Amino acid sequence: MENATTDAENGKLWPSAVEKHFINVLLEEEAKGNMPRGQFKTGAWTAIMNEFNKRTNKNYNKTQLTQKYQRMKGRHRTFSQLIGRTGMGWDPIANTVTGSDNAWAAAIAMRNRKEKKSIDTRESGVGGDTESITQAITLLNQHTDVDHVTYCKVVQELHNPKSKAAFFAMTVDKRRGWIEFIGSGLQ
Numbered sequence: 001m002e003n004a005t006t007d008a009e010n011g012k013l014w015p016s017a018v019e020k021h022f023i024n025v026l027l028e029e030e031a032k033g034n035m036p037r038g039q040f041k042t043g044a045w046t047a048i049m050n051e052f053n054k055r056t057n058k059n060y061n062k063t064q065l066t067q068k069y070q071r072m073k074g075r076h077r078t079f080s081q082l083i084g085r086t087g088m089g090w091d092p093i094a095n096t097v098t099g100s101d102n103a104w105a106a107a108i109a110m111r112n113r114k115e116k117k118s119i120d121t122r123e124s125g126v127g128g129d130t131e132s133i134t135q136a137i138t139l140l141n142q143h144t145d146v147d148h149v150t151y152c153k154v155v156q157e158l159h160n161p162k163s164k165a166a167f168f169a170m171t172v173d174k175r176r177g178w179i180e181f182i183g184s185g186l187q
Contacts, residue, residue: 025048029051052065085103102172133164136167
């Protein structure tokens with residue numbers, strides 16, 4: 001799981017231009033031979049910090065830089081695993097991951113199975129698991145002809161962890177039937 005830094009916090013501390021400078025400094029340090037076996041040599045992080053802060057006129061410390069590096073490695077690993085799945089790909093023109101509904105559903109279901117913690121331990125009484133709710137609503141939004149009342153009922157039902165897990169695992173046509181079932185209020 002990624003560091004506790006949220007996307008909003010990450011965006012404030014690491015705007016795109018600043019992140020690009022960081023990546024360039026990392027690549028330059030690697031080109032100098034300071035990253036054998038995938039790990040930066042002792043002292044490399046001091047050089048990285050000094051050069052990065054000089055270029056960006058920031059005052060980030062080694063901990064901030066190493067944590068950002070770990071988050072970026074995690075994002076890259078997730079991205080590589082996603083586009084490596086059957087039915088998934090990369091559109092370099094749109095700069096987006098592509099895949100059929102079934103491929104997306106399988107990828108999401110696999111991700112949920114791989115997570116070690118149960119849904120109950122990840123969800124707090126306040127916030128909940130907003131990432132998987134967002135993913136479920138993204139799948140729901142693909143059904144553009146769903147009326148507003150049904151849509152609201154389905155969103156409410158997706159807050160039930162078991163319903164949400166089932167929704168991710170369903171084929172597109174089964175998901176359509178489930179949406180209609182929830183909308184009818186017959187459950």
